[in-house]
Amino acid sequence: MKTGNGQPVLLTQWTTWAPLVAVIALVAAWGRELPGVAVAVLALCLFAAVLAAVHHAEVVAHRVGEPFGSIVLAVAVTIIEVGLIVMLMIGGGDKASTYARDTVFAAVMITCNGIVGISLLVATLRTRIAVFNAEGSGGAVAIGCTLATLTLIVPTFTTGKTGPEFTGGQLAFAAVASLLLYGLFIGVQTVRHRDYFLPVRPDGSPCGPDEHAEPPTVPQTWGSLALLLVALVGVVGNAKLISPSIERGVESAGLPSAAVGVVIALMVLLPETLAAVRAARNDRTQTSLNLAYGSAMASIGLTIPVIALASIWLSGPLILGEGPTNTVLLALTAVVSALTVVPGRATLLQGGVHLVIFAAFVFLSFSP
Known part of the structure; x- marks a missing residue:
């Protein structure tokens, strides 16, 4: 069953029911105490909701265009992720003091190395060279x-506590500065220099809108936006x-507690990862980078x-400062990211470097 413009009726799609079933x-x-079967069912619901979230994010993005579509997904995921962090911190426990730090750092490493690396890999395997806007x-x-240095590195070196x-006072300054910087970036990305964040062709000219499908109607867009939030x-x-x-599996395997945060962050960031890979496959590397770097900034800002x-x-205390190992990984990520984006073109090499840094982060999280 389809609408007048040839698009499927929203209620007949599995992407409508998957988020509702997950909730x-x-x-x-x-x-409740969950037996193994219940955990398996929840895991299936989680991955179905991830796929549905990617679909609805793409519907919204197709309607509003870039870079607004990337912002919708990044901000929506981050808002819900923040709620999860606060809820777990209220629950208390030995890990509550470092939960925000560990989650934010994992999000930064996953987005800036994992998502960027796999997106560049997919794009360059298809076209040999990935092209994007160096300015944006x-x-x-x-x-x-x-943002990462101010909130995750500086606390290690301050002497007030x-x-x-x-x-x-320092925390208040960092919070206000983070919010202002993120707001400044959103203003530049969506208004003043929006063209810096639009996908480009190999010759540097901007890509036009997707011509393979008609834009969704306004009711379909609002429906997908609502279902995107439900899915998240x-x-x-x-x-x-x-x-x-x-966590029980990690403890029984004798692994450090930081590994739990990495696994959970990987699951939460699956919607951005899949959306970024799809954009890279469609020769829209800039959209992939918008998703990756936008999610990293939203996670902190x-x-x-x-x-x-x-x-x-x-x-209880709020520990934000990172240790030496993660400080080095963040510095390496900053240098490599700058070298990757400055030319406005990337090859398989840059994608491989980012993926190796991401692999090092995951490995060191399990084997510090």
């Missing part, structure tokens, strides 16, 4: 590096429910202000 499963399983991507890397913590709730919520099983506000009533 129903989430509500049914919340606050370079600005995104500059803001991302500034013992340990890698900010004082109240299902993704993050089910990831939280199955995280105790992951939205998480830190919310965590700073929540710390007013949360008990």
Whole structure:
């Protein structure tokens, strides 16, 4: 059954029902001890919701165009991810003091190395050279590096408090600076220099809109936006429910607790990863980079202000400063990212380098 413009009716698609089923499963399983079968069902619901989220994000992106489509997915995932962090910190526990730091750092490494690396790999295997806007991507890397350094590295070296913590005033400054920088970037990306963030052809000219399908109608776009949010709730919520099983598996294998955060972050960021890979396959590398760097900036620019506000009533310390190993990995990521985006063109080599850095992060998380 189709609409007048040849597009399927939303209610008949599996992408409509998958997010709803994922949320129903989430509500049914919340606050209960889950047997192995229930964990497996939740995992299936999670991955179905991920695929549905990618579909609905692409529908919205097709309607509003770039770079707005990338922003919708990045911000939606980050808002729900922030809610998950705050909820887990309120729950307390030994890991509550470092949960925000570990989640944000994992998100930065996954997006800036994992998503960027696999996107460049897919794009260059298809066209040999991936082309994108150096101006837009370079600005995104500059803001991302500034945010990551200010919030994750500087606390290690401040002396106002013992340990890698900010004082109240320092945390407030970092929160306001993060929010302002992210807001400045969104303004530049969507208004003043929007053309810097549009996909380009090999000759440097901007790509036109997707001509293979008609844009969705306004009701379809709003429906997909609503279902995107529902799907993301299902993704993050089910990831939280199955995280105790992951944690038990990690502990039984004798692995460090940081590995749990990496696994959960990988699951939560699956929608951006799949959307970025699809864009790369369609020769729209700039869209892939918008998703990757936009998610990294949103993870910091939205998480830190919310965590700073929540710390007013949360008990216990808030440890944000990273140790030597992650500091080195972040510095390496910054240098390599700058060298990747400055030319505006990338080959298989750059994709491979980013993937090796990502592999090093994952390996060292499991074997510090």
